Amino acid sequence: MATVAVEVVYRGIFQKTLARNIVRSIVFAARKEGKIGTAFGRYGDSPERNGIPAKQFAIVADDAEELEENLARYEASEVDVTINVDDTMCKGIESWAWYGLQPINELTKPGGTLIVTSRQEADDLVQDMHQKDSPYDLSIIRSTVSFSGLWVYKDDHTDVRILGNLCRVCPQLVSLDSMLEAIREQFDNETKVASARRAYDLANVRPVEPGEGNPETPFKFELPGWKEMEEGLVIKAIDEGTGFRGGEEGYQPVRNSVFKKFSTRSMRPIVNFETCIKCTLCWLQCPDTCFDVTPDGLYDANMESCCGCGVCEAVCPVPDCVTMINEQHFDDNSSQYEAWQADADGYKQWMTNLIDVQKQESRTHGFHHVGGYAEEIAESAQPGGDN
Amino acid sequence: MTTVQELPQIRGVKNIPLVEGFTSGHRTCQGCESALVMRLMIKAAGPRTIVLGSTGCMYVANTTYYSTPWVVPWMHTQLGSSGSAATGTAAGLASMMRKGKMKEEPINVIAFCGDGGGVDMGLSAISAALQHDEYNLLILCYDNESYANTDIQVSGASPWGANSTFSPPGKEHRIMNKRWKKNMAPMLATGHPDCRYVATACGSYGLDFNNKIRRALTIGGPTFIHSIDPCPKGWDYDPKFSHELGMLAIETGLWVQYEIIDGELILNGPSRAIARGIRKRKPIEDYLLRQGRFAHLTPEDIKYFQERVDESWEEWWLPGVIPLKKNEEED
Numbered sequence: 001m002a003t004v005a006v007e008v009v010y011r012g013i014f015q016k017t018l019a020r021n022i023v024r025s026i027v028f029a030a031r032k033e034g035k036i037g038t039a040f041g042r043y044g045d046s047p048e049r050n051g052i053p054a055k056q057f058a059i060v061a062d063d064a065e066e067l068e069e070n071l072a073r074y075e076a077s078e079v080d081v082t083i084n085v086d087d088t089m090c091k092g093i094e095s096w097a098w099y100g101l102q103p104i105n106e107l108t109k110p111g112g113t114l115i116v117t118s119r120q121e122a123d124d125l126v127q128d129m130h131q132k133d134s135p136y137d138l139s140i141i142r143s144t145v146s147f148s149g150l151w152v153y154k155d156d157h158t159d160v161r162i163l164g165n166l167c168r169v170c171p172q173l174v175s176l177d178s179m180l181e182a183i184r185e186q187f188d189n190e191t192k193v194a195s196a197r198r199a200y201d202l203a204n205v206r207p208v209e210p211g212e213g214n215p216e217t218p219f220k221f222e223l224p225g226w227k228e229m230e231e232g233l234v235i236k237a238i239d240e241g242t243g244f245r246g247g248e249e250g251y252q253p254v255r256n257s258v259f260k261k262f263s264t265r266s267m268r269p270i271v272n273f274e275t276c277i278k279c280t281l282c283w284l285q286c287p288d289t290c291f292d293v294t295p296d297g298l299y300d301a302n303m304e305s306c307c308g309c310g311v312c313e314a315v316c317p318v319p320d321c322v323t324m325i326n327e328q329h330f331d332d333n334s335s336q337y338e339a340w341q342a343d344a345d346g347y348k349q350w351m352t353n354l355i356d357v358q359k360q361e362s363r364t365h366g367f368h369h370v371g372g373y374a375e376e377i378a379e380s381a382q383p384g385g386d387n
Numbered sequence: 388m389t390t391v392q393e394l395p396q397i398r399g400v401k402n403i404p405l406v407e408g409f410t411s412g413h414r415t416c417q418g419c420e421s422a423l424v425m426r427l428m429i430k431a432a433g434p435r436t437i438v439l440g441s442t443g444c445m446y447v448a449n450t451t452y453y454s455t456p457w458v459v460p461w462m463h464t465q466l467g468s469s470g471s472a473a474t475g476t477a478a479g480l481a482s483m484m485r486k487g488k489m490k491e492e493p494i495n496v497i498a499f500c501g502d503g504g505g506v507d508m509g510l511s512a513i514s515a516a517l518q519h520d521e522y523n524l525l526i527l528c529y530d531n532e533s534y535a536n537t538d539i540q541v542s543g544a545s546p547w548g549a550n551s552t553f554s555p556p557g558k559e560h561r562i563m564n565k566r567w568k569k570n571m572a573p574m575l576a577t578g579h580p581d582c583r584y585v586a587t588a589c590g591s592y593g594l595d596f597n598n599k600i601r602r603a604l605t606i607g608g609p610t611f612i613h614s615i616d617p618c619p620k621g622w623d624y625d626p627k628f629s630h631e632l633g634m635l636a637i638e639t640g641l642w643v644q645y646e647i648i649d650g651e652l653i654l655n656g657p658s659r660a661i662a663r664g665i666r667k668r669k670p671i672e673d674y675l676l677r678q679g680r681f682a683h684l685t686p687e688d689i690k691y692f693q694e695r696v697d698e699s700w701e702e703w704w705l706p707g708v709i710p711l712k713k714n715e716e717e718d
Contacts (some may be wrong), residue, residue, distance in 0.1 A: 047536055049417075050416035050418070050419075051626070096451070107438065150623050152679040235453055235454070235455050239458070240411075241405075241406060251405035251406065253458075254458075256410065261413075280400050284427075285630055287415065293405055311626070311627055311629055314628065315630050324712055326630065365417070366624065366625045
């Protein structure tokens with residue numbers, strides 16, 4: 001056997017512990033079979049920021065020499081399995097020390113597997129993912145996307161479900177028995193072992209053909225070398241803003257063109273322009289300077305720069321005027337204000353539908369109060385609970 | 388002393404300037420209150436401003452490899468040197484103008500530092516800057532109560548009991564950060580009698596924040612503002628609560644909002660209402676139980692925390708501000 005590499009793509013901080021549990025368990029399981037392995041985070045992602053996509057890797061090899069060969073790299077050039085623990089990242093990821101958008105399947109080998117935790121249908125996810133010229137398999141673990149934080153971990157068994165599934169789709173990595181043994185040793189919890197076994201039994205794959213998926217070319221930037229930089233390494237400031245869409249009225253800031261941040265978003269705000277009372281709070285309290293001010297004094301959240309923190313929804317005094325909606329329901333970053341201007345009734349219908357759907361979904365961004373996670377995982381933290 | 392800019396107090400939230408000096412495309416966390424503080428700060432100060440930033444999140448996360456969210460001139464300075472950078476820049480500008488190498492005009496100089504750079508490392512340089520009353524400058528400390536950039540190590544501004552990389556609660560020892568938060572603003576106000584303006588602030592109160600920046604930049608001489616910034620990463624909460632947690636810090640009486648203008652203390656907003664007995668302080672558990680960094684606290688710990696806050700309001704000479712008690716026999 002040669003080297004087997006696995007990457008976990010996750011939301012910074014929110015899923016850091018989840019990713020660590022996955023890559024560590026892989027290495028512990030490999031050691032049970034006399035193999036050697038290592039687990040590590042990508043250097044450029046540290047220090048992590050909430051929500052900004054990051055990566056951790058597990059590399060397993062037969063001997064130390066083979067392993068070292070693979071460790072001399074900043075990031076593996078290809079992996080046998082990509083694990084994506086938040087389905088909204090299927091649209092591509094812009095890491096904070098990376099420039100441009102990286103397709104979620106960029107490193108997935110020809111014939112490799114992409115594992116995603118999601119409640120979406122396979123066909124919908126494939127539409128989001130960028131095209132590749134080689135085939136690979138998509139394996140979906142049916143579960144609610146797991147978010148926690150830096151200090152308190154929401155132990156909803158997502159980690160072991162992924163590990164169980166992984167053993168099935170990538171049998172050359174480690175056997176299920178070794179994995180279950182490693183899980184038992186680490187977590188000392190038989191329910192988690194049972195969850196992993198069940199995920200192994202339920203695992204299925206959907207082949208993705210070459211050329212299937214999103215045809216868009218992801219945006220990229222050229223990084224200047226030091227010889228091209230100005231004297232004293234002076235960086236040009238961002239230009240002053242203009243009126244809305246370059247006009248006389250309203251205001252629209254010029255934005256950083258080399259880091260957009262929208263792939264950080266797993267939910268986005270939608271605005272009801274008709275019930276807005278122009279109180280300014282969403283605009284004023286936005287840490288990301290997202291809102292363009294329209295000539296009529298409304299606030300249009302710019303989707304190229306919104307990172308989906310949800311502060312605008314939290315500060316808005318009008319019910320359902322700003323609502324955070326799961327990012328999976330959107331295909332582009334177009335302006336909501338322009339859509340509303342073009343067809344107010346159509347916009348209203350679209351918005352009302354999305355709000356109704358959102359009210360039936362549970363998607364949270366982390367810690368709300370002491371004891372909250374225990375309530376949330378009451379159902380999911382058991383073998384059949386979340387499938 | 389050079390002249391200062393015309394920056395009148397802003398009356399009403401609708402009159403806050405639209406122009407942005409700190410724009411999108413920074414690499415901070417979702418819901419980063421410190422990024423909001425940067426944005427509000429430069430909004431109030433306007434385009435004729437030089438900003439100096441000591442190492443911390445607002446340096447590392449904003450200006451990575453050849454990119455920037457700043458519209459105004461910005462320069463990085465070392466972790467402990469926000470005070471020296473501010474004095475040097477203000478002195479440099481004054482000297483260039485005196486020699487006729489630059490057009491005479493008032494230019495705002497603002498140096499920011501985190502709690503690591505300000506409350507810990509940069510304290511002596513800030514103190515020196517506040518003594519040089521011939522220069523107009525503002526030092527803004529954005530305090531997220533830890534070294535958040537490097538993944539949450541304890542600073543002198545971290546609260547008692549908080550979980551951090553340096554104070555992880557264990558089975559034997561639950562409370563690992565046993566230090567009470569440093570009382571930064573009053574230390575600087577009482578220690579520098581000629582400093583005309585020291586204030587505390589919070590980004591959750593946007594208009595108040597803007598006006599404090601403007602007062603600091605127009606009063607003349609060196610000034611200092613200490614801002615409390617909820618940090619979704621280190622405090623461990625859903626980023627949408629950034630605004631609410633800032634308000635809770637004040638409504639529980641843990642953080643006190645005030646300005647000290649020419650030695651005169653003026654409490655603002657909810658803190659004033661609390662001091663006058665118009666408003667009751669919310670229980671501290673409303674604040675603590677919302678944050679993962681306090682998830683390990685027991686009811687006894689929360690009781691202790693509450694007693695410390697009560698003491699600051701009920702027993703201190705200047706309630707909530709200066710931790711001195713009156714000796715009854717001396718009266």
